[in-house]
Amino acid sequence: VEQQNRLASFEEAVIPHLDAAYNLARWLTRNDADAEDVAQEATLRAFRFFGGFHGGDGRAWFLTIVRNTCYTWLQNNRSREVSFSIDEQTADIESKVPSPEATLIQSVNREMVRHSIEELPLEYREVIVLRELEGLSYKEISAISEIPIGTVMSRLARARERLRQCLESQMHVEV
Amino acid sequence: LNCDETKELIHGYLDGELDLVKSLEIERHLNECRGCEGTHQGNLVLRSAIRENAPYFSAPRGLRKQIRKSLHEAHRVDSTPSRSVWNLGWLRPAAVFAAFALMAVLIWAVAARKTAPSTDDLLAQEIVSDHIRSLMVDHLTDVPSTDQHTVKPWFDGKLDFAPQVKDLSARGFSLIGGRLDYLNGRDVAVLVYQRRNHFINLYIWPADRMADAGISLATRQGYNLLHWTQGGMTYWAVSDLNNAELQEFAQLVQT
Numbered sequence: 001v002e003q004q005n006r007l008a009s010f011e012e013a014v015i016p017h018l019d020a021a022y023n024l025a026r027w028l029t030r031n032d033a034d035a036e037d038v039a040q041e042a043t044l045r046a047f048r049f050f051g052g053f054h055g056g057d058g059r060a061w062f063l064t065i066v067r068n069t070c071y072t073w074l075q076n077n078r079s080r081e082v083s084f085s086i087d088e089q090t091a092d093i094e095s096k097v098p099s100p101e102a103t104l105i106q107s108v109n110r111e112m113v114r115h116s117i118e119e120l121p122l123e124y125r126e127v128i129v130l131r132e133l134e135g136l137s138y139k140e141i142s143a144i145s146e147i148p149i150g151t152v153m154s155r156l157a158r159a160r161e162r163l164r165q166c167l168e169s170q171m172h173v174e175v
Numbered sequence: 176l177n178c179d180e181t182k183e184l185i186h187g188y189l190d191g192e193l194d195l196v197k198s199l200e201i202e203r204h205l206n207e208c209r210g211c212e213g214t215h216q217g218n219l220v221l222r223s224a225i226r227e228n229a230p231y232f233s234a235p236r237g238l239r240k241q242i243r244k245s246l247h248e249a250h251r252v253d254s255t256p257s258r259s260v261w262n263l264g265w266l267r268p269a270a271v272f273a274a275f276a277l278m279a280v281l282i283w284a285v286a287a288r289k290t291a292p293s294t295d296d297l298l299a300q301e302i303v304s305d306h307i308r309s310l311m312v313d314h315l316t317d318v319p320s321t322d323q324h325t326v327k328p329w330f331d332g333k334l335d336f337a338p339q340v341k342d343l344s345a346r347g348f349s350l351i352g353g354r355l356d357y358l359n360g361r362d363v364a365v366l367v368y369q370r371r372n373h374f375i376n377l378y379i380w381p382a383d384r385m386a387d388a389g390i391s392l393a394t395r396q397g398y399n400l401l402h403w404t405q406g407g408m409t410y411w412a413v414s415d416l417n418n419a420e421l422q423e424f425a426q427l428v429q430t
Contacts, residue, residue: 040238
């Protein structure tokens with residue numbers, strides 16, 4: 001009975017967040033097949049560790065496991081991407097004076113945004129996906145990415161600056 | 176707040192992650208500084224551009240199916256083999272039944288243990304009460320006599336049994352008489368002995384069982400009670416005498 005309940009409560013608490021899991025895995029691996037592998041492995045790991053889930057936000061709990069599974073997978077298959085660690089200190093935000101591009105960005109298309117996010121370093125991509133696509137709070141992102149809340153904010157700042165620059169350069173090409 | 180401080184917090188402000196005080200300070204600065212206000216507006220535009228255009232990858236249907244299958248497999252593996260024994264339908268009711276049966280036996284055993292001594296308990300209580308009464312109402316003896324040859328014949332015709340009467344005065348327990356009493360639903364013989372200024376009531380009646388039983392001890396309301404069976408007779412000795420001397424008395428009666 002306990003075993004039956006375990007599967008049932010897992011399907012109730014975790015499976016509804018399978019889209020969020022796949023979305024994160026897809027953005028971090030940037031590949032459909034790899035994202036499926038990672039999502040599947042992460043789900044089975046989550047099921048194995050489900051005893052450690054004591055209620056609360058199933059999505060944040062699940063995404064923590066997905067994120068760790070992604071990193072392990074990347075380490076094993078594309079170690080170059082992970083070892084390219086961002087430098088938080090020197091990557092200073094070069095906040096430009098508002099330009100005409102700020103308004104031009106309103107006319108970006110899906111392909112440009114997708115390309116810009118995929119071009120971000122792994123750690124920046126991760127916080128952008130968690131914040132802008134999942135709408136998670138700094139506190140939740142801090143827990144999932146295992147970084148202080150202050151770092152969540154500074155990473156988001158740098159990630160957005162890079163996105164802006166990337167989008168603007170595409171706009172220039174377009175224009 | 177100056178522009179540098181504002182730049183530090185402007186993304187927290189955008190994301191609604193600042194406390195009220197900091198938010199108000201940022202707001203005040205944005206009202207006064209065109210540069211920072213422009214940055215903030217740019218951030219708003221960028222954010223909505225991303226939110227509206229970034230593709231959200233939903234889990235493909237095939238993946239969902241595959242995951243469901245793997246989960247059920249993992250679940251089945253988890254449930255075997257050691258636990259599967261307990262999952263077998265028949266064993267569960269059997270275990271429940273066994274547990275109930277064991278519980279019933281235990282309850283019965285405890286109850287039986289309790290009822291068995293409880294007759295003795297009641298009897299001991301009755302004997303103590305009778306002992307106290309015999310001292311209070313000055314009805315210690317029906318036949319006051321230190322002579323066993325006077326006391327023993329006195330019971331003849333009054334009881335359906337003949338109690339042994341011993342004179343133990345040589346050993347420090349002087350016989351002072353006998354009386355009839357009613358105990359445990361029957362007439363019983365009572366022999367009264369004295370040690371210094373302590374009285375001993377010795378109750379005697381035919382035992383339900385012929386087997387001899389050794390001396391067992393009890394204490395009720397400060398009185399010591401000794402109980403044994405010998406030669407088909409049940410004996411209860413009760414006194415305020417100390418336990419050691421009362422046991423000495425009992426052994427003398429037995430010999």
